[in-house]
Amino acid sequence: MFISAVAAIGAVLPMAATLSASxxxxxKASQIVTVKQVTDETGRAVLVPFKVNRIVSxxxxxxxxxxxxxxxxxxxxxxxxxxxxxxAKLKPHVGSMLNPSLEAIVALHPDLVLAxxxxxxxxxxxxxxxxxGVAVYATDSRTVRGMFESIxxxxxxxxxxxxxxxxxxxxxxRIDALQTRLAERPLVHVLFVVWEDPLITIGQNTFIADALxxxxxxxxxxxxxxxxxxxxxxxVRLEPEYIVFTGSxxxxxxxxxxxxxxxxxxxxxxxxxxxxxVNISEEIDRPAPGLIDAIEELAHKxxxxxxxxxxxxxxxxxxxxxxxxxxxxxxSCAH
Amino acid sequence: xxxxxxxxxxxxxxxxFALLFVVVxxxxxxxxxxxxxxxxxxxxxxxxxxxxxxIPSEFWLVVFGLRLPRIAxxxxxxxxxxxAGAGFQALLRNPLxxxxxxxVSSGAALGAILSLTFAPHVPGVIQLAAFIGxxxxxxxxxxxxxxGGQLDSATLLLAGIVAASFLSAMIMFLMTTLSGHELRGMxxxxxxxxxxxxxxxxxxxxxxxxxxxxxxxxxxxYATTSDLNLILTGEEEARHLGVNVRRVxxxxxxxxxxxxxxxxSVSGSIGYVGLLVPHVMRMIxxxxxxxxxxxxxxxxxxxxxxxxxxxxxxVAPTELPVGAMTALAGAPVFIYLMRRRVR
Numbered sequence: 001m002f003i004s005a006v007a008a009i010g011a012v013l014p015m016a017a018t019l020s021a022s023x024x025x026x027x028k029a030s031q032i033v034t035v036k037q038v039t040d041e042t043g044r045a046v047l048v049p050f051k052v053n054r055i056v057s058x059x060x061x062x063x064x065x066x067x068x069x070x071x072x073x074x075x076x077x078x079x080x081x082x083x084x085x086x087x088a089k090l091k092p093h094v095g096s097m098l099n100p101s102l103e104a105i106v107a108l109h110p111d112l113v114l115a116x117x118x119x120x121x122x123x124x125x126x127x128x129x130x131x132x133g134v135a136v137y138a139t140d141s142r143t144v145r146g147m148f149e150s151i152x153x154x155x156x157x158x159x160x161x162x163x164x165x166x167x168x169x170x171x172x173x174r175i176d177a178l179q180t181r182l183a184e185r186p187l188v189h190v191l192f193v194v195w196e197d198p199l200i201t202i203g204q205n206t207f208i209a210d211a212l213x214x215x216x217x218x219x220x221x222x223x224x225x226x227x228x229x230x231x232x233x234x235x236v237r238l239e240p241e242y243i244v245f246t247g248s249x250x251x252x253x254x255x256x257x258x259x260x261x262x263x264x265x266x267x268x269x270x271x272x273x274x275x276x277x278v279n280i281s282e283e284i285d286r287p288a289p290g291l292i293d294a295i296e297e298l299a300h301k302x303x304x305x306x307x308x309x310x311x312x313x314x315x316x317x318x319x320x321x322x323x324x325x326x327x328x329x330x331x332s333c334a335h
Numbered sequence: 336x337x338x339x340x341x342x343x344x345x346x347x348x349x350x351x352f353a354l355l356f357v358v359v360x361x362x363x364x365x366x367x368x369x370x371x372x373x374x375x376x377x378x379x380x381x382x383x384x385x386x387x388x389x390i391p392s393e394f395w396l397v398v399f400g401l402r403l404p405r406i407a408x409x410x411x412x413x414x415x416x417x418x419a420g421a422g423f424q425a426l427l428r429n430p431l432x433x434x435x436x437x438x439v440s441s442g443a444a445l446g447a448i449l450s451l452t453f454a455p456h457v458p459g460v461i462q463l464a465a466f467i468g469x470x471x472x473x474x475x476x477x478x479x480x481x482x483g484g485q486l487d488s489a490t491l492l493l494a495g496i497v498a499a500s501f502l503s504a505m506i507m508f509l510m511t512t513l514s515g516h517e518l519r520g521m522x523x524x525x526x527x528x529x530x531x532x533x534x535x536x537x538x539x540x541x542x543x544x545x546x547x548x549x550x551x552x553x554x555x556x557y558a559t560t561s562d563l564n565l566i567l568t569g570e571e572e573a574r575h576l577g578v579n580v581r582r583v584x585x586x587x588x589x590x591x592x593x594x595x596x597x598x599x600s601v602s603g604s605i606g607y608v609g610l611l612v613p614h615v616m617r618m619i620x621x622x623x624x625x626x627x628x629x630x631x632x633x634x635x636x637x638x639x640x641x642x643x644x645x646x647x648x649x650v651a652p653t654e655l656p657v658g659a660m661t662a663l664a665g666a667p668v669f670i671y672l673m674r675r676r677v678r
Contacts, residue, residue: 080653095652098519099530104367104652106396122520123456128532132400133392229511 038157041140041150042117044126048135049111052158056110059097059120061147062139062154063088064288066114069155069163077108084283084290097121102128112137112157119207119287141287143210144295148172150287171292175214178299181306182216188302190217191240191271199230211284211291215298216306217242232265242276242302243269246284278302339623347620351633355410358637362406362644367651368397404538405529408601409643409657410636411545412529413608415598417635418553420609421616421627422591425563426584427488433610434595437480437495441502442472443599447524448506452513459534461524462600469596472498477588485581486588527605527658529643548597553632555590559583560624567622605658607665608638618672638665 035047054076057063063082066075077092079100094104097120105113113129115121117138129136137157141147148168155164192208194200202208203223212219220238221230245256256279260266271277278301283290300307363375370378378394381387387395419434427436434440446468450460476498480491510521523531533541562583565573570580598605616630639657642664646655 093652095654099523099654099656101367101647101652101654102401102530103397103647106393106401107368109393122523124520124531127456128530131532131536132396225512 035135038137040137041146041153042123042126042138044130044138046130046135046137048137048157050159052112054108054110054112055158056094056105056108056113057082058094058100058113058125059116059139060084060088061120061141061286061288062114062116063091064286064290065151065154066158068167068289069151069158069160071155071158071160071163074158076110077105084286084288098125100125102132105129106132106134111135114139114154114157116141116287118142139287142205142207144175144214144287144291147287147291151289167289171289174292174296178214178296182299182303185216185303185306187213187216187218188241189220189239190242190244190302191221191235191238192219192244193246194227199232199235200227201230202226203228207287208285211295212244212298215295216303217244217298235269240269240271242278243271244298245277245279247279247282339626344626344629347626348629348633351630351637355633355637355640358640358644359406359410362640363398363402365644365648366397366402367648368393370394370397404533404542405643406640407542408529408533408545409639411542411549412598412602412605413612413635413637413639414553414632415549415594415635416605416609417612417616417631417638418556418628419591419594419598420635421613421624421631422556422587422594423609424613425567425624426486426587426591427492428567429488429492430614431610432492433607434591434598435499435604435606435609436492437476437592438472438499438502439469439592439595440599440604441499441506443469443596444506444521444525444604445502445509446471447603448509448513448521451520452509462534465600466596469592469599472502473589473592473596486584491588523656524603526656527603527661528656529602529639529646530654531602533601545597545601549594552590552593552597553628555586556594557625557628559586560628563587563624567624603656603658605639605661607661607669608635608642611665611669612638614669615672 034050036050037045037047040046053074055066055071055074056076057066057078059079060082063075063078064084066072067085067088072087075088075091077094078088079097080093080095081097082088082091082093092104092108094108095101097116099122102125113134113136115126115129115136115138117123117126117140119141121138126136126138137153139150139153141150148171151168151171152161152164155161155167190212192202192212194202194208201221201223202219203221203226204219205224206226209219220240221228221234243260257272257275257277260269260272260277266272278298280298280301281290281294283294284298360372364370364372374394375398378390378398381389382395382399416434420432423432423434423436424430426432429436443465446464446466447461449468450457450464454460454464476491476495477486479494479498480486482490506525520531535541562573562578562580565576565578566580566583574580595609612635613627613631616627616634620626620630638661642660643657645664646657646660649655649660
């Protein structure tokens with residue numbers, strides 16, 4: 001049934017392109033397949049079936065969003081890197097994000113492929129699939145608000161607009177509560193470490209830079225490039241109050257701390273001396289619902305006094321090992 | 336050794352063509368989408384006779400949309416790089432010469448990176464910019480590499496190497512200072528990759544255009560092969576025998592550069608093939624350029640189609656850039672052949 005639906009859409013593509021109407025109705029083999037034309041987040045026109053039953057996700061954040069919307073039964077396949085939630089690893093894979101197998105995608109008979117343009121996926125992949133007549137909707141979440149819009153778009157494409165509205169409302173409420181807590185508090189100046197050697201940090205237009213602002217923080221580095229490489233000398237000059245690592249580096253904040261202390265270049269930094277080193281979930285770089293957990297986690301670590309007596313509730317969201325209070329350990333070592 | 340008659344050339348090429356055909360069939364069969372040989376034959380047969388609506392649409396997509404265009408592009412690139420490599424090895428009298436030795440691929444890469452920065456996502460612009468970059472490099476190296484009014488192998492080689500390293504440095508500079516997600520495509524491009532879709536929906540016309548350019552440039556090199564054989568025994572002797580050495584060198588230089596620019600524009604810098612295939616063909620069929628040029632063309636096509644088939648399948652469903660595959664497989668194969676010959 002899916003094969004014939006795809007066949008019908010494939011047949012209507014050249015026809016629909018010449019139609020000025022935004023909706024095309026096709027009769028094929030006594031079956032009516034209806035597609036609608038939508039504009040995706042990169043401005044491309046896409047013909048999407050009204051009823052989407054088989055989705056292929058080309059990015060971990062999209063896979064996570066689909067699960068958060070409760071639409072996992074419609075997820076026909078995802079990438080090798082889709083690991084959140086763990087069940088996503090069991091779905092059929094189509095390869096990596098940058099170079100997935102177009103054949104593997106076609107073989108899954110998707111009626112909609114969801115891509116993350118400009119972040120996980122390459123525009124070439126999106127174009128190649130579109131040229132083959134596959135419906136590809138490219139999301140382009142560059143900010144937290146953009147992520148909310150993407151959730152809304154994905155849910156309405158998949159016929160689950162209500163779940164989408166509800167999910168966005170829940171996430172928005174948490175962000176709002178956080179902003180109330182952090183109101184009047186000055187932004188903490190942080191160095192966000194994307195990679196240690198060579199030292200690579202974030203530019204001001206990245207998704208992470210936006211997420212940091214919602215956590216009550218701001219990157220000390222002002223760069224138009226997305227992933228600028230930095231000399232350590234520049235870090236000394238910029239005097240970040242905190243240094244932020246993500247989970248992929250060396251596990252817990254405590255381990256991170258002792259590791260930095262053992263290095264002659266890093267241990268002299270003021271933030272390291274003060275023990276102002278935090279390690280947060282990698283979700284901070286994923287425009288998906290889990291991002292809000294990461295933002296809350298970072299806000300708790302950078303503004304502990306904004307959450308009096310609430311440390312336990314914050315622990316619900318993240319693994320225990322990154323909950324160790326480095327601030328205290330730092331002090332005891334420094335003196 | 337038997338004399339090299341046109342009949343012998345045709346016979347050897349026929350055998351190689353048969354081998355290429357076998358490799359193409361294997362490549363058509365391999366991939367993550369399960370499709371049997373009989374289904375492929377059915378799809379090819381009906382597709383060739385215009386009965387597209389009788390083919391299941393996914394078979395059509397996989398065979399005509401994905402695998403065949405990629406195989407055709409692989410044949411083009413492999414043939415162009417190998418003929419260019421053989422041409423440069425003769426022109427520069429240097430066994431280490433490959434299609435990229437004179438900086439053509441670096442010039443093309445610079446063009447590509449500039450187009451990705453200033454005009455991203457405009458179909459065809461990256462190929463055009465890459466070709467312009469290649470052509471500009473060809474022209475500058477030509478003017479730098481002349482001595483006493485004609486191309487001098489040593490001067491040309493030095494000029495090319497300097498141009499290549501200067502252009503590579505500029506690429507590195509741009510890659511670190513520019514930003515934007517478009518540049519991630521560059522990594523694939525620098526490594527050589529056949530998965531980039533053609534810039535136009537008319538894939539057939541695009542391929543015919545590319546093969547047309549190839550046929551003209553490769554034909555010009557082939558027309559010089561008798562003279563080239565004489566030049567390789569010694570430029571003075573060739574001149575005494577009435578060969579216009581200056582013109583032959585110019586024709587080989589321009590044609591080989593155009594072939595390199597053509598290949599690089601559509602697939603990035605795929606390494607090793609242009610260096611190794613002519614050597615392998617020399618080991619098997621001897622050094623006569625009348626045989627070396629056509630066998631290199633077919634051998635290069637076989638090498639790239641094989642390498643790309645592996646690139647698509649070894650870590651499926653993830654695809655490797657074909658350039659990684661040619662480098663991984665090329666070096667051991669070459670060393671094996673070389674050692675066997677020494678023994």
